[in-house]
Amino acid sequence: MKAGTSEQVVWRARLVLGCLLLTALCFQRMPGPVATGGRLDDPGTVLRGALHLWDPSSALGHLQSQAFGYLWPIGPFQWLTRALSMPEWVGQRLWWSVVLCVAFLGVWKLANALRYGVPLTRFAVALLYGLSPLLIGAMSITSVQVWPLAMAPWVLLPLVTPRARSGWWRVGWSAVAFALIGGAEPVTAALTLVLPALWLLTRRWDRWTLKVAVGWLGCVAAVSVWWLVPLLLVTHYGTPADRDVALAKSAGETYDAVTVHWRSWIDRQDLPGNVLVVPAARPQWVDDELAGRLASGAGDQSLRQTLVNAGVRYVVVRSDLTALAPIAIHETLTETGLKRVASFPRTDIYDLGPANLARLIPESRLVEVRGTTDDVPAVLSALGGDREAITSADSGRGLRELPLIQVDGAASDRQPSALLFRSDADAQSGLLRSVELPQPASYELRGTVRSADVHNRAGAACGAGPVVRVDGVPIKTQVLAGAAESMTFTSCETGPVVLAAGRHDIEVLANGGFVPVEATLTKAGFGNVSVTPVQGINLWRPNPAGLTLEVPGSKEQSVLTVAQNYSAGWEAYDGRGRKLTPIRVAGWQQGWVLPAGEEQLVSARFMPDRSYRAGLLVGALGLVLVTGMAVFYRRRTRRSGHQLQAAQWRNSWLLRRLRSQPASR
Structure with a gap:
């Protein structure tokens, strides 16, 4: 179809009608409700948060979950619709319209470039490709998974276009099209490179083809740096949270x-x-x-x-x-x-009142828990007092040997200061455990029971509590008044439970309608802790990846904790610039060992954030350079064509003039 012909005008009108049809279908499908797929709850917040690798605003602090992938183009598009005060469902349907129209026009232009079939069949194939997300119900899933498929034809198009273009123009615009996919779905985005790679591999290999292939790979890599470097950092450091938290400013599945x-x-x-x-x-x-x-x-x-x-x-x-x-x-x-x-x-x-976003915990108030992270809350609740725990997997990092709390008979070569036995949630009979002690010791018995009868208090009498036997020797217990789901029982016999070195069998069985939940054997005198209190401290965040903490003076070595998930990427320095030893507190919380000293300011920074921001900057520069190269080489090709035509005109003029002159003798 030649430019300006009536046939071209007709086909352009048909393309416009095809786009209008796809747009109408997007707006007709469930008008009003906002689907979850591909929707950013607050695009402005997401885009600002994407400028840093660490996100302190959700999940108790974590590496952002690929928010950087929305920096381009999905995030800015949704931010623009929000800035224009569009209803959220209208903005979402408009984005879907863009996705489907881009897919439709891309296949149409690619089919024309490859000259498959006749214009009518090309139009039908392109329209079906644009309709495919609606046909498979992707509107109810996520648009970010469909967007790479919509852009896939545009990645291949510059390489196969029959127009006279330089190799650098071809690889440049192919890479720019790939950059427009963004990094929200890196795996799906990578799949769009399969067809261009196959097309290059199936060409006749000569110097020009090799030049184009190498240039194409280089340009694609250059425009991918802005999301590839962050993705590698997230993969390397992993998700620091052993637990996730649902936070109001992050969480959500519904937007009602x-x-x-x-x-x-x-x-x-x-x-x-x-x-x-x-x-x-x-x-x-x-x-x-x-x-x-x-x-x-x-x-x-x-x-x-x-x-x-x-x-x-x-x-x-x-x-x-x-x-x-x-x-x-x-x-x-x-x-x-x-x-x-x-x-x-x-x-x-x-x-709850003011939250403890950071604390200074004296070393004397720390215990070591030989168990899992999930055991820590139960241990702290059973011990009582203002304590904090370090799991055995995290102990020994700049701290002295801490009192050992052994959970459910875990093997130990040290004398435990307390033994904690926990029943399964559905257990109705009680606890049957074995423990081996390296040394003899005296322990105080205490535990928790539940009752199916909310009026069951009738356990106040000595011997009416759960049946407890240590190596077959019975110990009388009584249940203290409390809620049916959580009542405390204690030994009502005088004196502690004396255990010799070696193996012991512990039985805590249901009795009188009381079902044991947990039992604790605490070493006599272990409840006495340091008079130095746990102190809450002031915390500032100059940026999402930085912390400044105002730490009061302490006469003993302490652990400085921040109420966020632990990550090896965080580094902290005291007021003298000395690097502090990091430690995981309670199995999940960020902490550092702080020597005794005067009041000071401690600064902390998530160190991978520097590489992350450098990757964004270098990636943006790479995208600008590749785009500029594509534009520059196209213009240079045009200038070279004009110069060649001018040279041909000059040569023709000179030749005619020479012929018009009489031949010399």
């Missing part, structure tokens, strides 16, 4: 009016601290132990301390995620002393 109301309320408070959502729509930081305590209907100060130490300020109880109202959670939070500060349809918000 209920969610918008309570999230807006929390944003207006503008107070430091994390927001815990229970029950969560996806697995979160609330492990089995803590989830059980929240659902028990019985709260205490140890539960409150656990939440405060995690930096939680608000607890959001959502009834819209379950068919039944979580009454037990409300009862637990009320008994714990939390105040209900806001209520919305099927959603209530409780306030």
Whole structure:
């Protein structure tokens, strides 16, 4: 089709009608609701957060989950629709329209370049390709997975176009088309390179083909640096969270009016601290132990301390995620002393008060837990007092030997200061455990039981509690008054339980309707801790990847903790510029060993953030250079053609003039 012909005008009109048809289908499909696929809840926040590798605003601090992939082009597009005050569903349907139209036009132009079939069949194939996401129901999945497929024809097109173009122009524009895919779906984006690579491999190999292939690989790599370097950093450092947390400013699966109301309320408070959502729509930081305590209907100060130490300020109880109202959670939070500060349809918000975003923990208040991360809350609750734990996997990093807490009979070559035995959640009979001690010691017996009968208190009498036998010798117990789901039992016989060195069999069996939940043998005198208190400290974030902490003076070595997930990428320096030894606290929390000293400012930084930001900068520069090269070499090719034509005209003029002159003798 020659330019300016009536046939070309007709086909252009058909292409416009095809795009209008795809757009109409996007807007006709479920008008009003906002689908979750490919939607950014707050594009501005996502784009700002993507400028740093560490995200402190969700999941108790973590490496951002590929938010950098939305820097281009999805994020800016959604930011623009938000800036223009478009309704969210309109902006989302508009983006889908762009996706489908780009796919449709790309296949049309590629089919014309390759001259497959006749124009009518090319149009039909292109329209079917554009319709394919709707036909397979991808509108209900995610647009970021479809966008690379929409751009795939454009990546191949510059390489196969029949127009007279330089090799650098071809590889440059192919790379630019690949850059427009972005890095939100790196695997799917990489698949779009398969066809161009196959096309190059199937050409006749000569010097020109080799030049184009090498140039194409180089240009594709250059325009991918901005998301490839961050992806490698995320892969290297991994996800630091052993637990995930549902936070109001991150979480979410739904974007209905209920969610918008309570999230807006929390944003207006503008107070430091994390927001815990229970029950969560996806697995979160609330492990089995803590989830059980929240659902028990019985709260205490140890539960409150656990939440405060995690930096939680608000607890959001959502009834819209379950068919039944979580009454037990409300009862637990009320008994714990939390105040209900806001209520919305099927959603209530409780306030814990000022959160401990950072703490200074004296070494004398630390214990070593020989068990898993999930065992830590149970250990701290059973021990009582203001303590913190280091798991055995994280111990020995700049600290002296800590008191050992052995969970469920784990093997040990050291004398434990306390033994903790826990039953399965569905156990109805009790606990049967074995433990081996390297030395003799005296222990005090204490534990927790539950009762199916809320009126069952009838355990106050000595001997009416659970049956306890140590090596077959019975020990009388009694149950103290409390909530049916969490009542304390103790030994009611005089004197501690004396255990010799060697193996011992421990039995804690149900009795009188009381089912044992856990039992603790605590070494006599172990409850006495240092008079030095755990102190909350002030914390500032100059940027998402930096921390400044105002640390008070301490007379003993301590551990400085921040209520965020541990990552090996964080480095901290004291007031004298000395690097501090990092340590994981409670199996998940960021900490550093701090020597005794005067009041000082400690600075910390997530070191991979420098490489991350450098990758973004170099990647942006690479994209500009490749784009400029594609434009420059195309213009140079045109200038060379004009110069060649001018030279031909001059040669023709000279030849005619020579012929017009008489021949010399």
